[in-house]
Amino acid sequence: MTHGILSDILDYANRANPYPLYEELRKTPVFHDGSGPYVVSTYYEIQSLLHDPRLSSDSRNLAATAKDPLAGEAEEEAALPPSFLKLDPPEHDRLRRMTNRPFGPPHSPHRVDGMRGDLRAIVTGLIDDLGDPGQIDLVDQFAYPFPVTMICRLLGVPREDEPRFHVWADTLAASLDPDPDADPAERQRKTHDSRMELGMYLAGLIEERRKNPGDDMLSQLAAGHGQDESMSTMELLSTAALLLIAGHETTVNLITNGMLTLLRNPDVLERLRREPTIAAPLVEELLRFEPPVQLLPQRTPLVDIEVRGVTIPKGSSMWLILASGNRDPQRFENPDRFDPDRRDVQHLGLGSGIHSCFGAPLARLEAQLALTELARRLHNPRLLEDPPPYRQNAVLRGPRHLRIACDEVRA
Numbered sequence: 001m002t003h004g005i006l007s008d009i010l011d012y013a014n015r016a017n018p019y020p021l022y023e024e025l026r027k028t029p030v031f032h033d034g035s036g037p038y039v040v041s042t043y044y045e046i047q048s049l050l051h052d053p054r055l056s057s058d059s060r061n062l063a064a065t066a067k068d069p070l071a072g073e074a075e076e077e078a079a080l081p082p083s084f085l086k087l088d089p090p091e092h093d094r095l096r097r098m099t100n101r102p103f104g105p106p107h108s109p110h111r112v113d114g115m116r117g118d119l120r121a122i123v124t125g126l127i128d129d130l131g132d133p134g135q136i137d138l139v140d141q142f143a144y145p146f147p148v149t150m151i152c153r154l155l156g157v158p159r160e161d162e163p164r165f166h167v168w169a170d171t172l173a174a175s176l177d178p179d180p181d182a183d184p185a186e187r188q189r190k191t192h193d194s195r196m197e198l199g200m201y202l203a204g205l206i207e208e209r210r211k212n213p214g215d216d217m218l219s220q221l222a223a224g225h226g227q228d229e230s231m232s233t234m235e236l237l238s239t240a241a242l243l244l245i246a247g248h249e250t251t252v253n254l255i256t257n258g259m260l261t262l263l264r265n266p267d268v269l270e271r272l273r274r275e276p277t278i279a280a281p282l283v284e285e286l287l288r289f290e291p292p293v294q295l296l297p298q299r300t301p302l303v304d305i306e307v308r309g310v311t312i313p314k315g316s317s318m319w320l321i322l323a324s325g326n327r328d329p330q331r332f333e334n335p336d337r338f339d340p341d342r343r344d345v346q347h348l349g350l351g352s353g354i355h356s357c358f359g360a361p362l363a364r365l366e367a368q369l370a371l372t373e374l375a376r377r378l379h380n381p382r383l384l385e386d387p388p389p390y391r392q393n394a395v396l397r398g399p400r401h402l403r404i405a406c407d408e409v410r411a
């Protein structure tokens, strides 16, 4: 159960602008209403907790009384074991290390950079196909299909199967949202079914990749990639599901939040058009200003810990509000100003510590390319509605549609 300010944050009516609520919340850096989670909203406390080995990401360490807000853990496990996002060392480190072999340095230093050509081609194709410049839905026509096509290609998942796992991915993303109105039993059933179906789908695909390996990550993970340690089939399934979902539900919001922010700051949009080299710092500022992952609702202390004078008992549910830390005036000057020239921009948008975003190099590159090309090719773009309609989800926050118009789509 959540009350007062927490239910206001979860209330869909505040989805378009939760920032004044976070400002209110920061007056009590560790907020606890007596029955709900311990909510931490200030930058330095969040940053330090993300590096604290006494904090667990494994929901099996939650006390029974703290499980209610995110019911369904036991059922989830029956379908697929927890992915490394929800594991602690040493299992987390072992699985993350193995997953990194076919993805990043030192073993695969060219993977992400080698995707540049493909990324560009997909962006170009989607912009070419935008159709009527007077009626563009940037989410459905661009920001969703782009990262989804790319994560499918990276993993070796056939793009034409997308409509099937779109539904499972949406359900699993929704399960992260501590929506107070959702019926827990119904949600638990849907989450369980989606994990089961996604697991079965991926099992078939991995079988296929073992017989006919390609250059994709699933083939390489399934083959063990010539390493002395290897993943069990269940670990492989959970990891593949994690990558597929993480690659599905986050970058879409970074691109959409990015275009929305640029259209609200036309001088910055114009600057990006003239000066594409600002794309990299601009995306960092965006990850601070409008982070697609607003809060981490799943941490629990392994022992009693004290934060800013508040004792948080072992097994309690904790929420870390990344988006609030990113607007903390104790850390960032003028935090409510979108400023791509900001020098000191060590945001929490991709997390921090051992669980910091695994896909960060890909997410950054995708957003940089997408926004640069949109700025270059859309002539005189403008918002058709502001604020746009948002998705229900308070954790993975972003517009469901972004309706825009422009005079012309340039070549």
Ligand code: HEM
Residues within 6 Å of the ligand: 057, 084, 085, 086, 096, 242, 243, 246, 247, 248, 250, 251, 254, 291, 292, 293, 296, 348, 349, 350, 351, 352, 354, 355, 356, 357, 358, 359, 360, 362, 363, 364
């Ligand atoms: C803009 C897009 C993205 C954002 C904002 C984002 C954000 C985050 C955040 C905040 C975390 C930390 C979670 C925690 O501490 O509990 C995380 C972890 C993770 N992300 Fe991302 N992510 C993005 C894109 C991606 C992509 C494209 C992939 C896959 C290729 C990905 C894969 C992962 C994985 C596997 C983890 C778990 C890391 C671990 O537990 O060690 N992410 N992400």
